[in-house]
Amino acid sequence: MARRYLFTSESVTEGHPDKICDQISDTILDALLTQDERSRVAAEVVVNTGLVLITGEISSQANVNYIDLARKKIAEIGYTDANNGFSADSCSVLIALDEQSPDIAQGVTSAQEQREALSEDQLDAIGAGDQGLMFGYACNETPELMPLPISLAHRISRQLTAVRKSGELSYLGPDGKTQVSVLYEDGQPVGIDTILISTQHSETIGDLTDNDAIQAKIKADLIERVIEPVFADIAIKPTEATRYLVNPTGKFVIGGPQGDSGLTGRKIIVDTYGGYSRHGGGAFSGKDPTKVDRSAAYACRYVAKNIVAAGLAAKCEVQVSYAIGVARPVSILVDTFGTGQVDEDILLDLVKRHFELRPAGIIQAFNLRKLPAERGGRFYQDVAAYGHMGRTDLDLPWEKTDKAAVLKAEALAVTA
Numbered sequence: 206m207a208r209r210y211l212f213t214s215e216s217v218t219e220g221h222p223d224k225i226c227d228q229i230s231d232t233i234l235d236a237l238l239t240q241d242e243r244s245r246v247a248a249e250v251v252v253n254t255g256l257v258l259i260t261g262e263i264s265s266q267a268n269v270n271y272i273d274l275a276r277k278k279i280a281e282i283g284y285t286d287a288n289n290g291f292s293a294d295s296c297s298v299l300i301a302l303d304e305q306s307p308d309i310a311q312g313v314t315s316a317q318e319q320r321e322a323l324s325e326d327q328l329d330a331i332g333a334g335d336q337g338l339m340f341g342y343a344c345n346e347t348p349e350l351m352p353l354p355i356s357l358a359h360r361i362s363r364q365l366t367a368v369r370k371s372g373e374l375s376y377l378g379p380d381g382k383t384q385v386s387v388l389y390e391d392g393q394p395v396g397i398d399t400i401l402i403s404t405q406h407s408e409t410i411g412d413l414t415d416n417d418a419i420q421a422k423i424k425a426d427l428i429e430r431v432i433e434p435v436f437a438d439i440a441i442k443p444t445e446a447t448r449y450l451v452n453p454t455g456k457f458v459i460g461g462p463q464g465d466s467g468l469t470g471r472k473i474i475v476d477t478y479g480g481y482s483r484h485g486g487g488a489f490s491g492k493d494p495t496k497v498d499r500s501a502a503y504a505c506r507y508v509a510k511n512i513v514a515a516g517l518a519a520k521c522e523v524q525v526s527y528a529i530g531v532a533r534p535v536s537i538l539v540d541t542f543g544t545g546q547v548d549e550d551i552l553l554d555l556v557k558r559h560f561e562l563r564p565a566g567i568i569q570a571f572n573l574r575k576l577p578a579e580r581g582g583r584f585y586q587d588v589a590a591y592g593h594m595g596r597t598d599l600d601l602p603w604e605k606t607d608k609a610a611v612l613k614a615e616a617l618a619v620t621a
Contacts, residue, residue: 211398213386214354214479216362219282219590220379220405220460222467226250227476229257230469230491231585232278233271238493239582240267242574248302248491249469250275252462254290260301261491272298278586283370283379290463323565331565332530334495341505342482342594343513344520346394349604350513351595353394353441355479357385359592360435365404368430376423378405380460387441397443401450402427405460416456424451476593477502482522490589494573497527497564501534503603504567506594508560512539512552514606515613519544521552525562532563547616555612571602 217224230248237244244265251258257275280293287295323331343350361383369377381404388396406423413419428449436442443449470488474480487498494500509521518541525534539552556562561570568574576584577600587599596604 207391209388209390211386211388212352212354212481213384213399214352214358214474214481215382215384216355216358216475216479216591217383217472218362218366218379218381218404220284220366220381221472222252222380222462222465223469223471224467224590225252225279225282225284225462226467226469227472227490227589228282228586229259229275229278230261231589232274233259233263233269234491234493234585235576235582236269236274237263237265237267238574238584239576240269241265244493245495246491246493247496250467250491251469252291252467254463255296256462257296257298258301259298262303264304271300271302284461289378289461290459291461323569328561328563328566328569329532331563332532333497333501333527333564334529335497336527336529337487337498337501338485338524338526339487339497339501339505340477340483340485341502341507341509341523342478342521343506343509344481345513347595349595349597350510352478352481354385354387355475355481355592356595357387357397357435357439358383358479359595361385361400361402361431363591363598364431364435365402365427374426374430376407376410378407378457378460380405380457380464394441397441397447399448399450400432400443401453402431403452403454403457405457405464406452408458420452420456424449427451478594483524485524489593490585494568494571495564500564500567500571500573501525501527501562503571503573503593504560504562507571507603507605508539508556508562510604511560511606511608511612512541512556514609515616517541517546517552517612517616521545523556527564532565534562537562547620551616551619555615559608559611573602 229250233248234246237246244267246263247261249261259271275298276293284291285293344352346353347356365381368374384401386399387394388398410419469491473488476489489499492499505523508523512518512521520542522540524538526536528535539549561567
């Protein structure tokens, strides 16, 4: 008998309070790395009504204006009206930064002093900046090899922001959340059960002042301008049985930092796989790439994606763990959930031979310290909203499938 179940993932827009914090944190990281590739950054941001607090530990030779960076990012997101309780021009920005502890830094300081390609001995000598465990995941449910629920939730969030910023639905506010429940049958997505959108909006819309009429218009507009375009190129589409829940509390006028405080690193499931895969617990934003919470999670995604792209598994999860000051992972696990075309021991051997999982090696392989010149000093801030994985709109090194062919060839050779 076929097993049927629902799986749900959520996303948030760039105007969500937590995502404001993530983006400011990563804007600071971008600015520091642009001036000083050796910058050590752990930038945390808190937002509330009329307030931004930038805190954490930063060691850098760069000279940046943190207040100006925060205000520009807030304006870019769309908070420019002081009447909303939070505005780029009127909010207070407080700075409380320290330098990183030398006890923590000593395991990776030598890596920062290297500007050329590192030798094998150097890669082995440069340890992880902290202990911890990280996961990466990929599956064949979507072209970008991501789980369908989080892929759809992100697409809807991005489209929600697009129609707001273009003026197509100018009554929308920056804050919003999306959620998609996908129906699965024997492990495969077969339908869309529920689509939920909570979006900030103006008190009135045109001549409409009655809240019931306002919510009816918002729902109709979102189905036509947001949801339908998202599903235009997706095989599994909503049907008459699909539920649409729009602003289920009845209205959503007060939002953003006025409606709720925000904090860097509080949307780690949104940032990754929507709960479909396990998570090691470490956040990404505001951390320079010596922090394995970030760089190793990217590396694990790269490994898992190439295994699935090679056709060696329909689903693949990769875990690594580290000890502070030690370069090589303490452990590596490859799990294909019974979908592997070859034994997982073979996959593990391929991973060890073809993928760089030492912290300094990941940084070097992905060029995570030197920001691409063509991006104009933007890199980390662009993944700080709408997911760090599965991004088809950005050229991210951990999303490449350039090792798939060699993995497939060698796996077939071993099993021949």
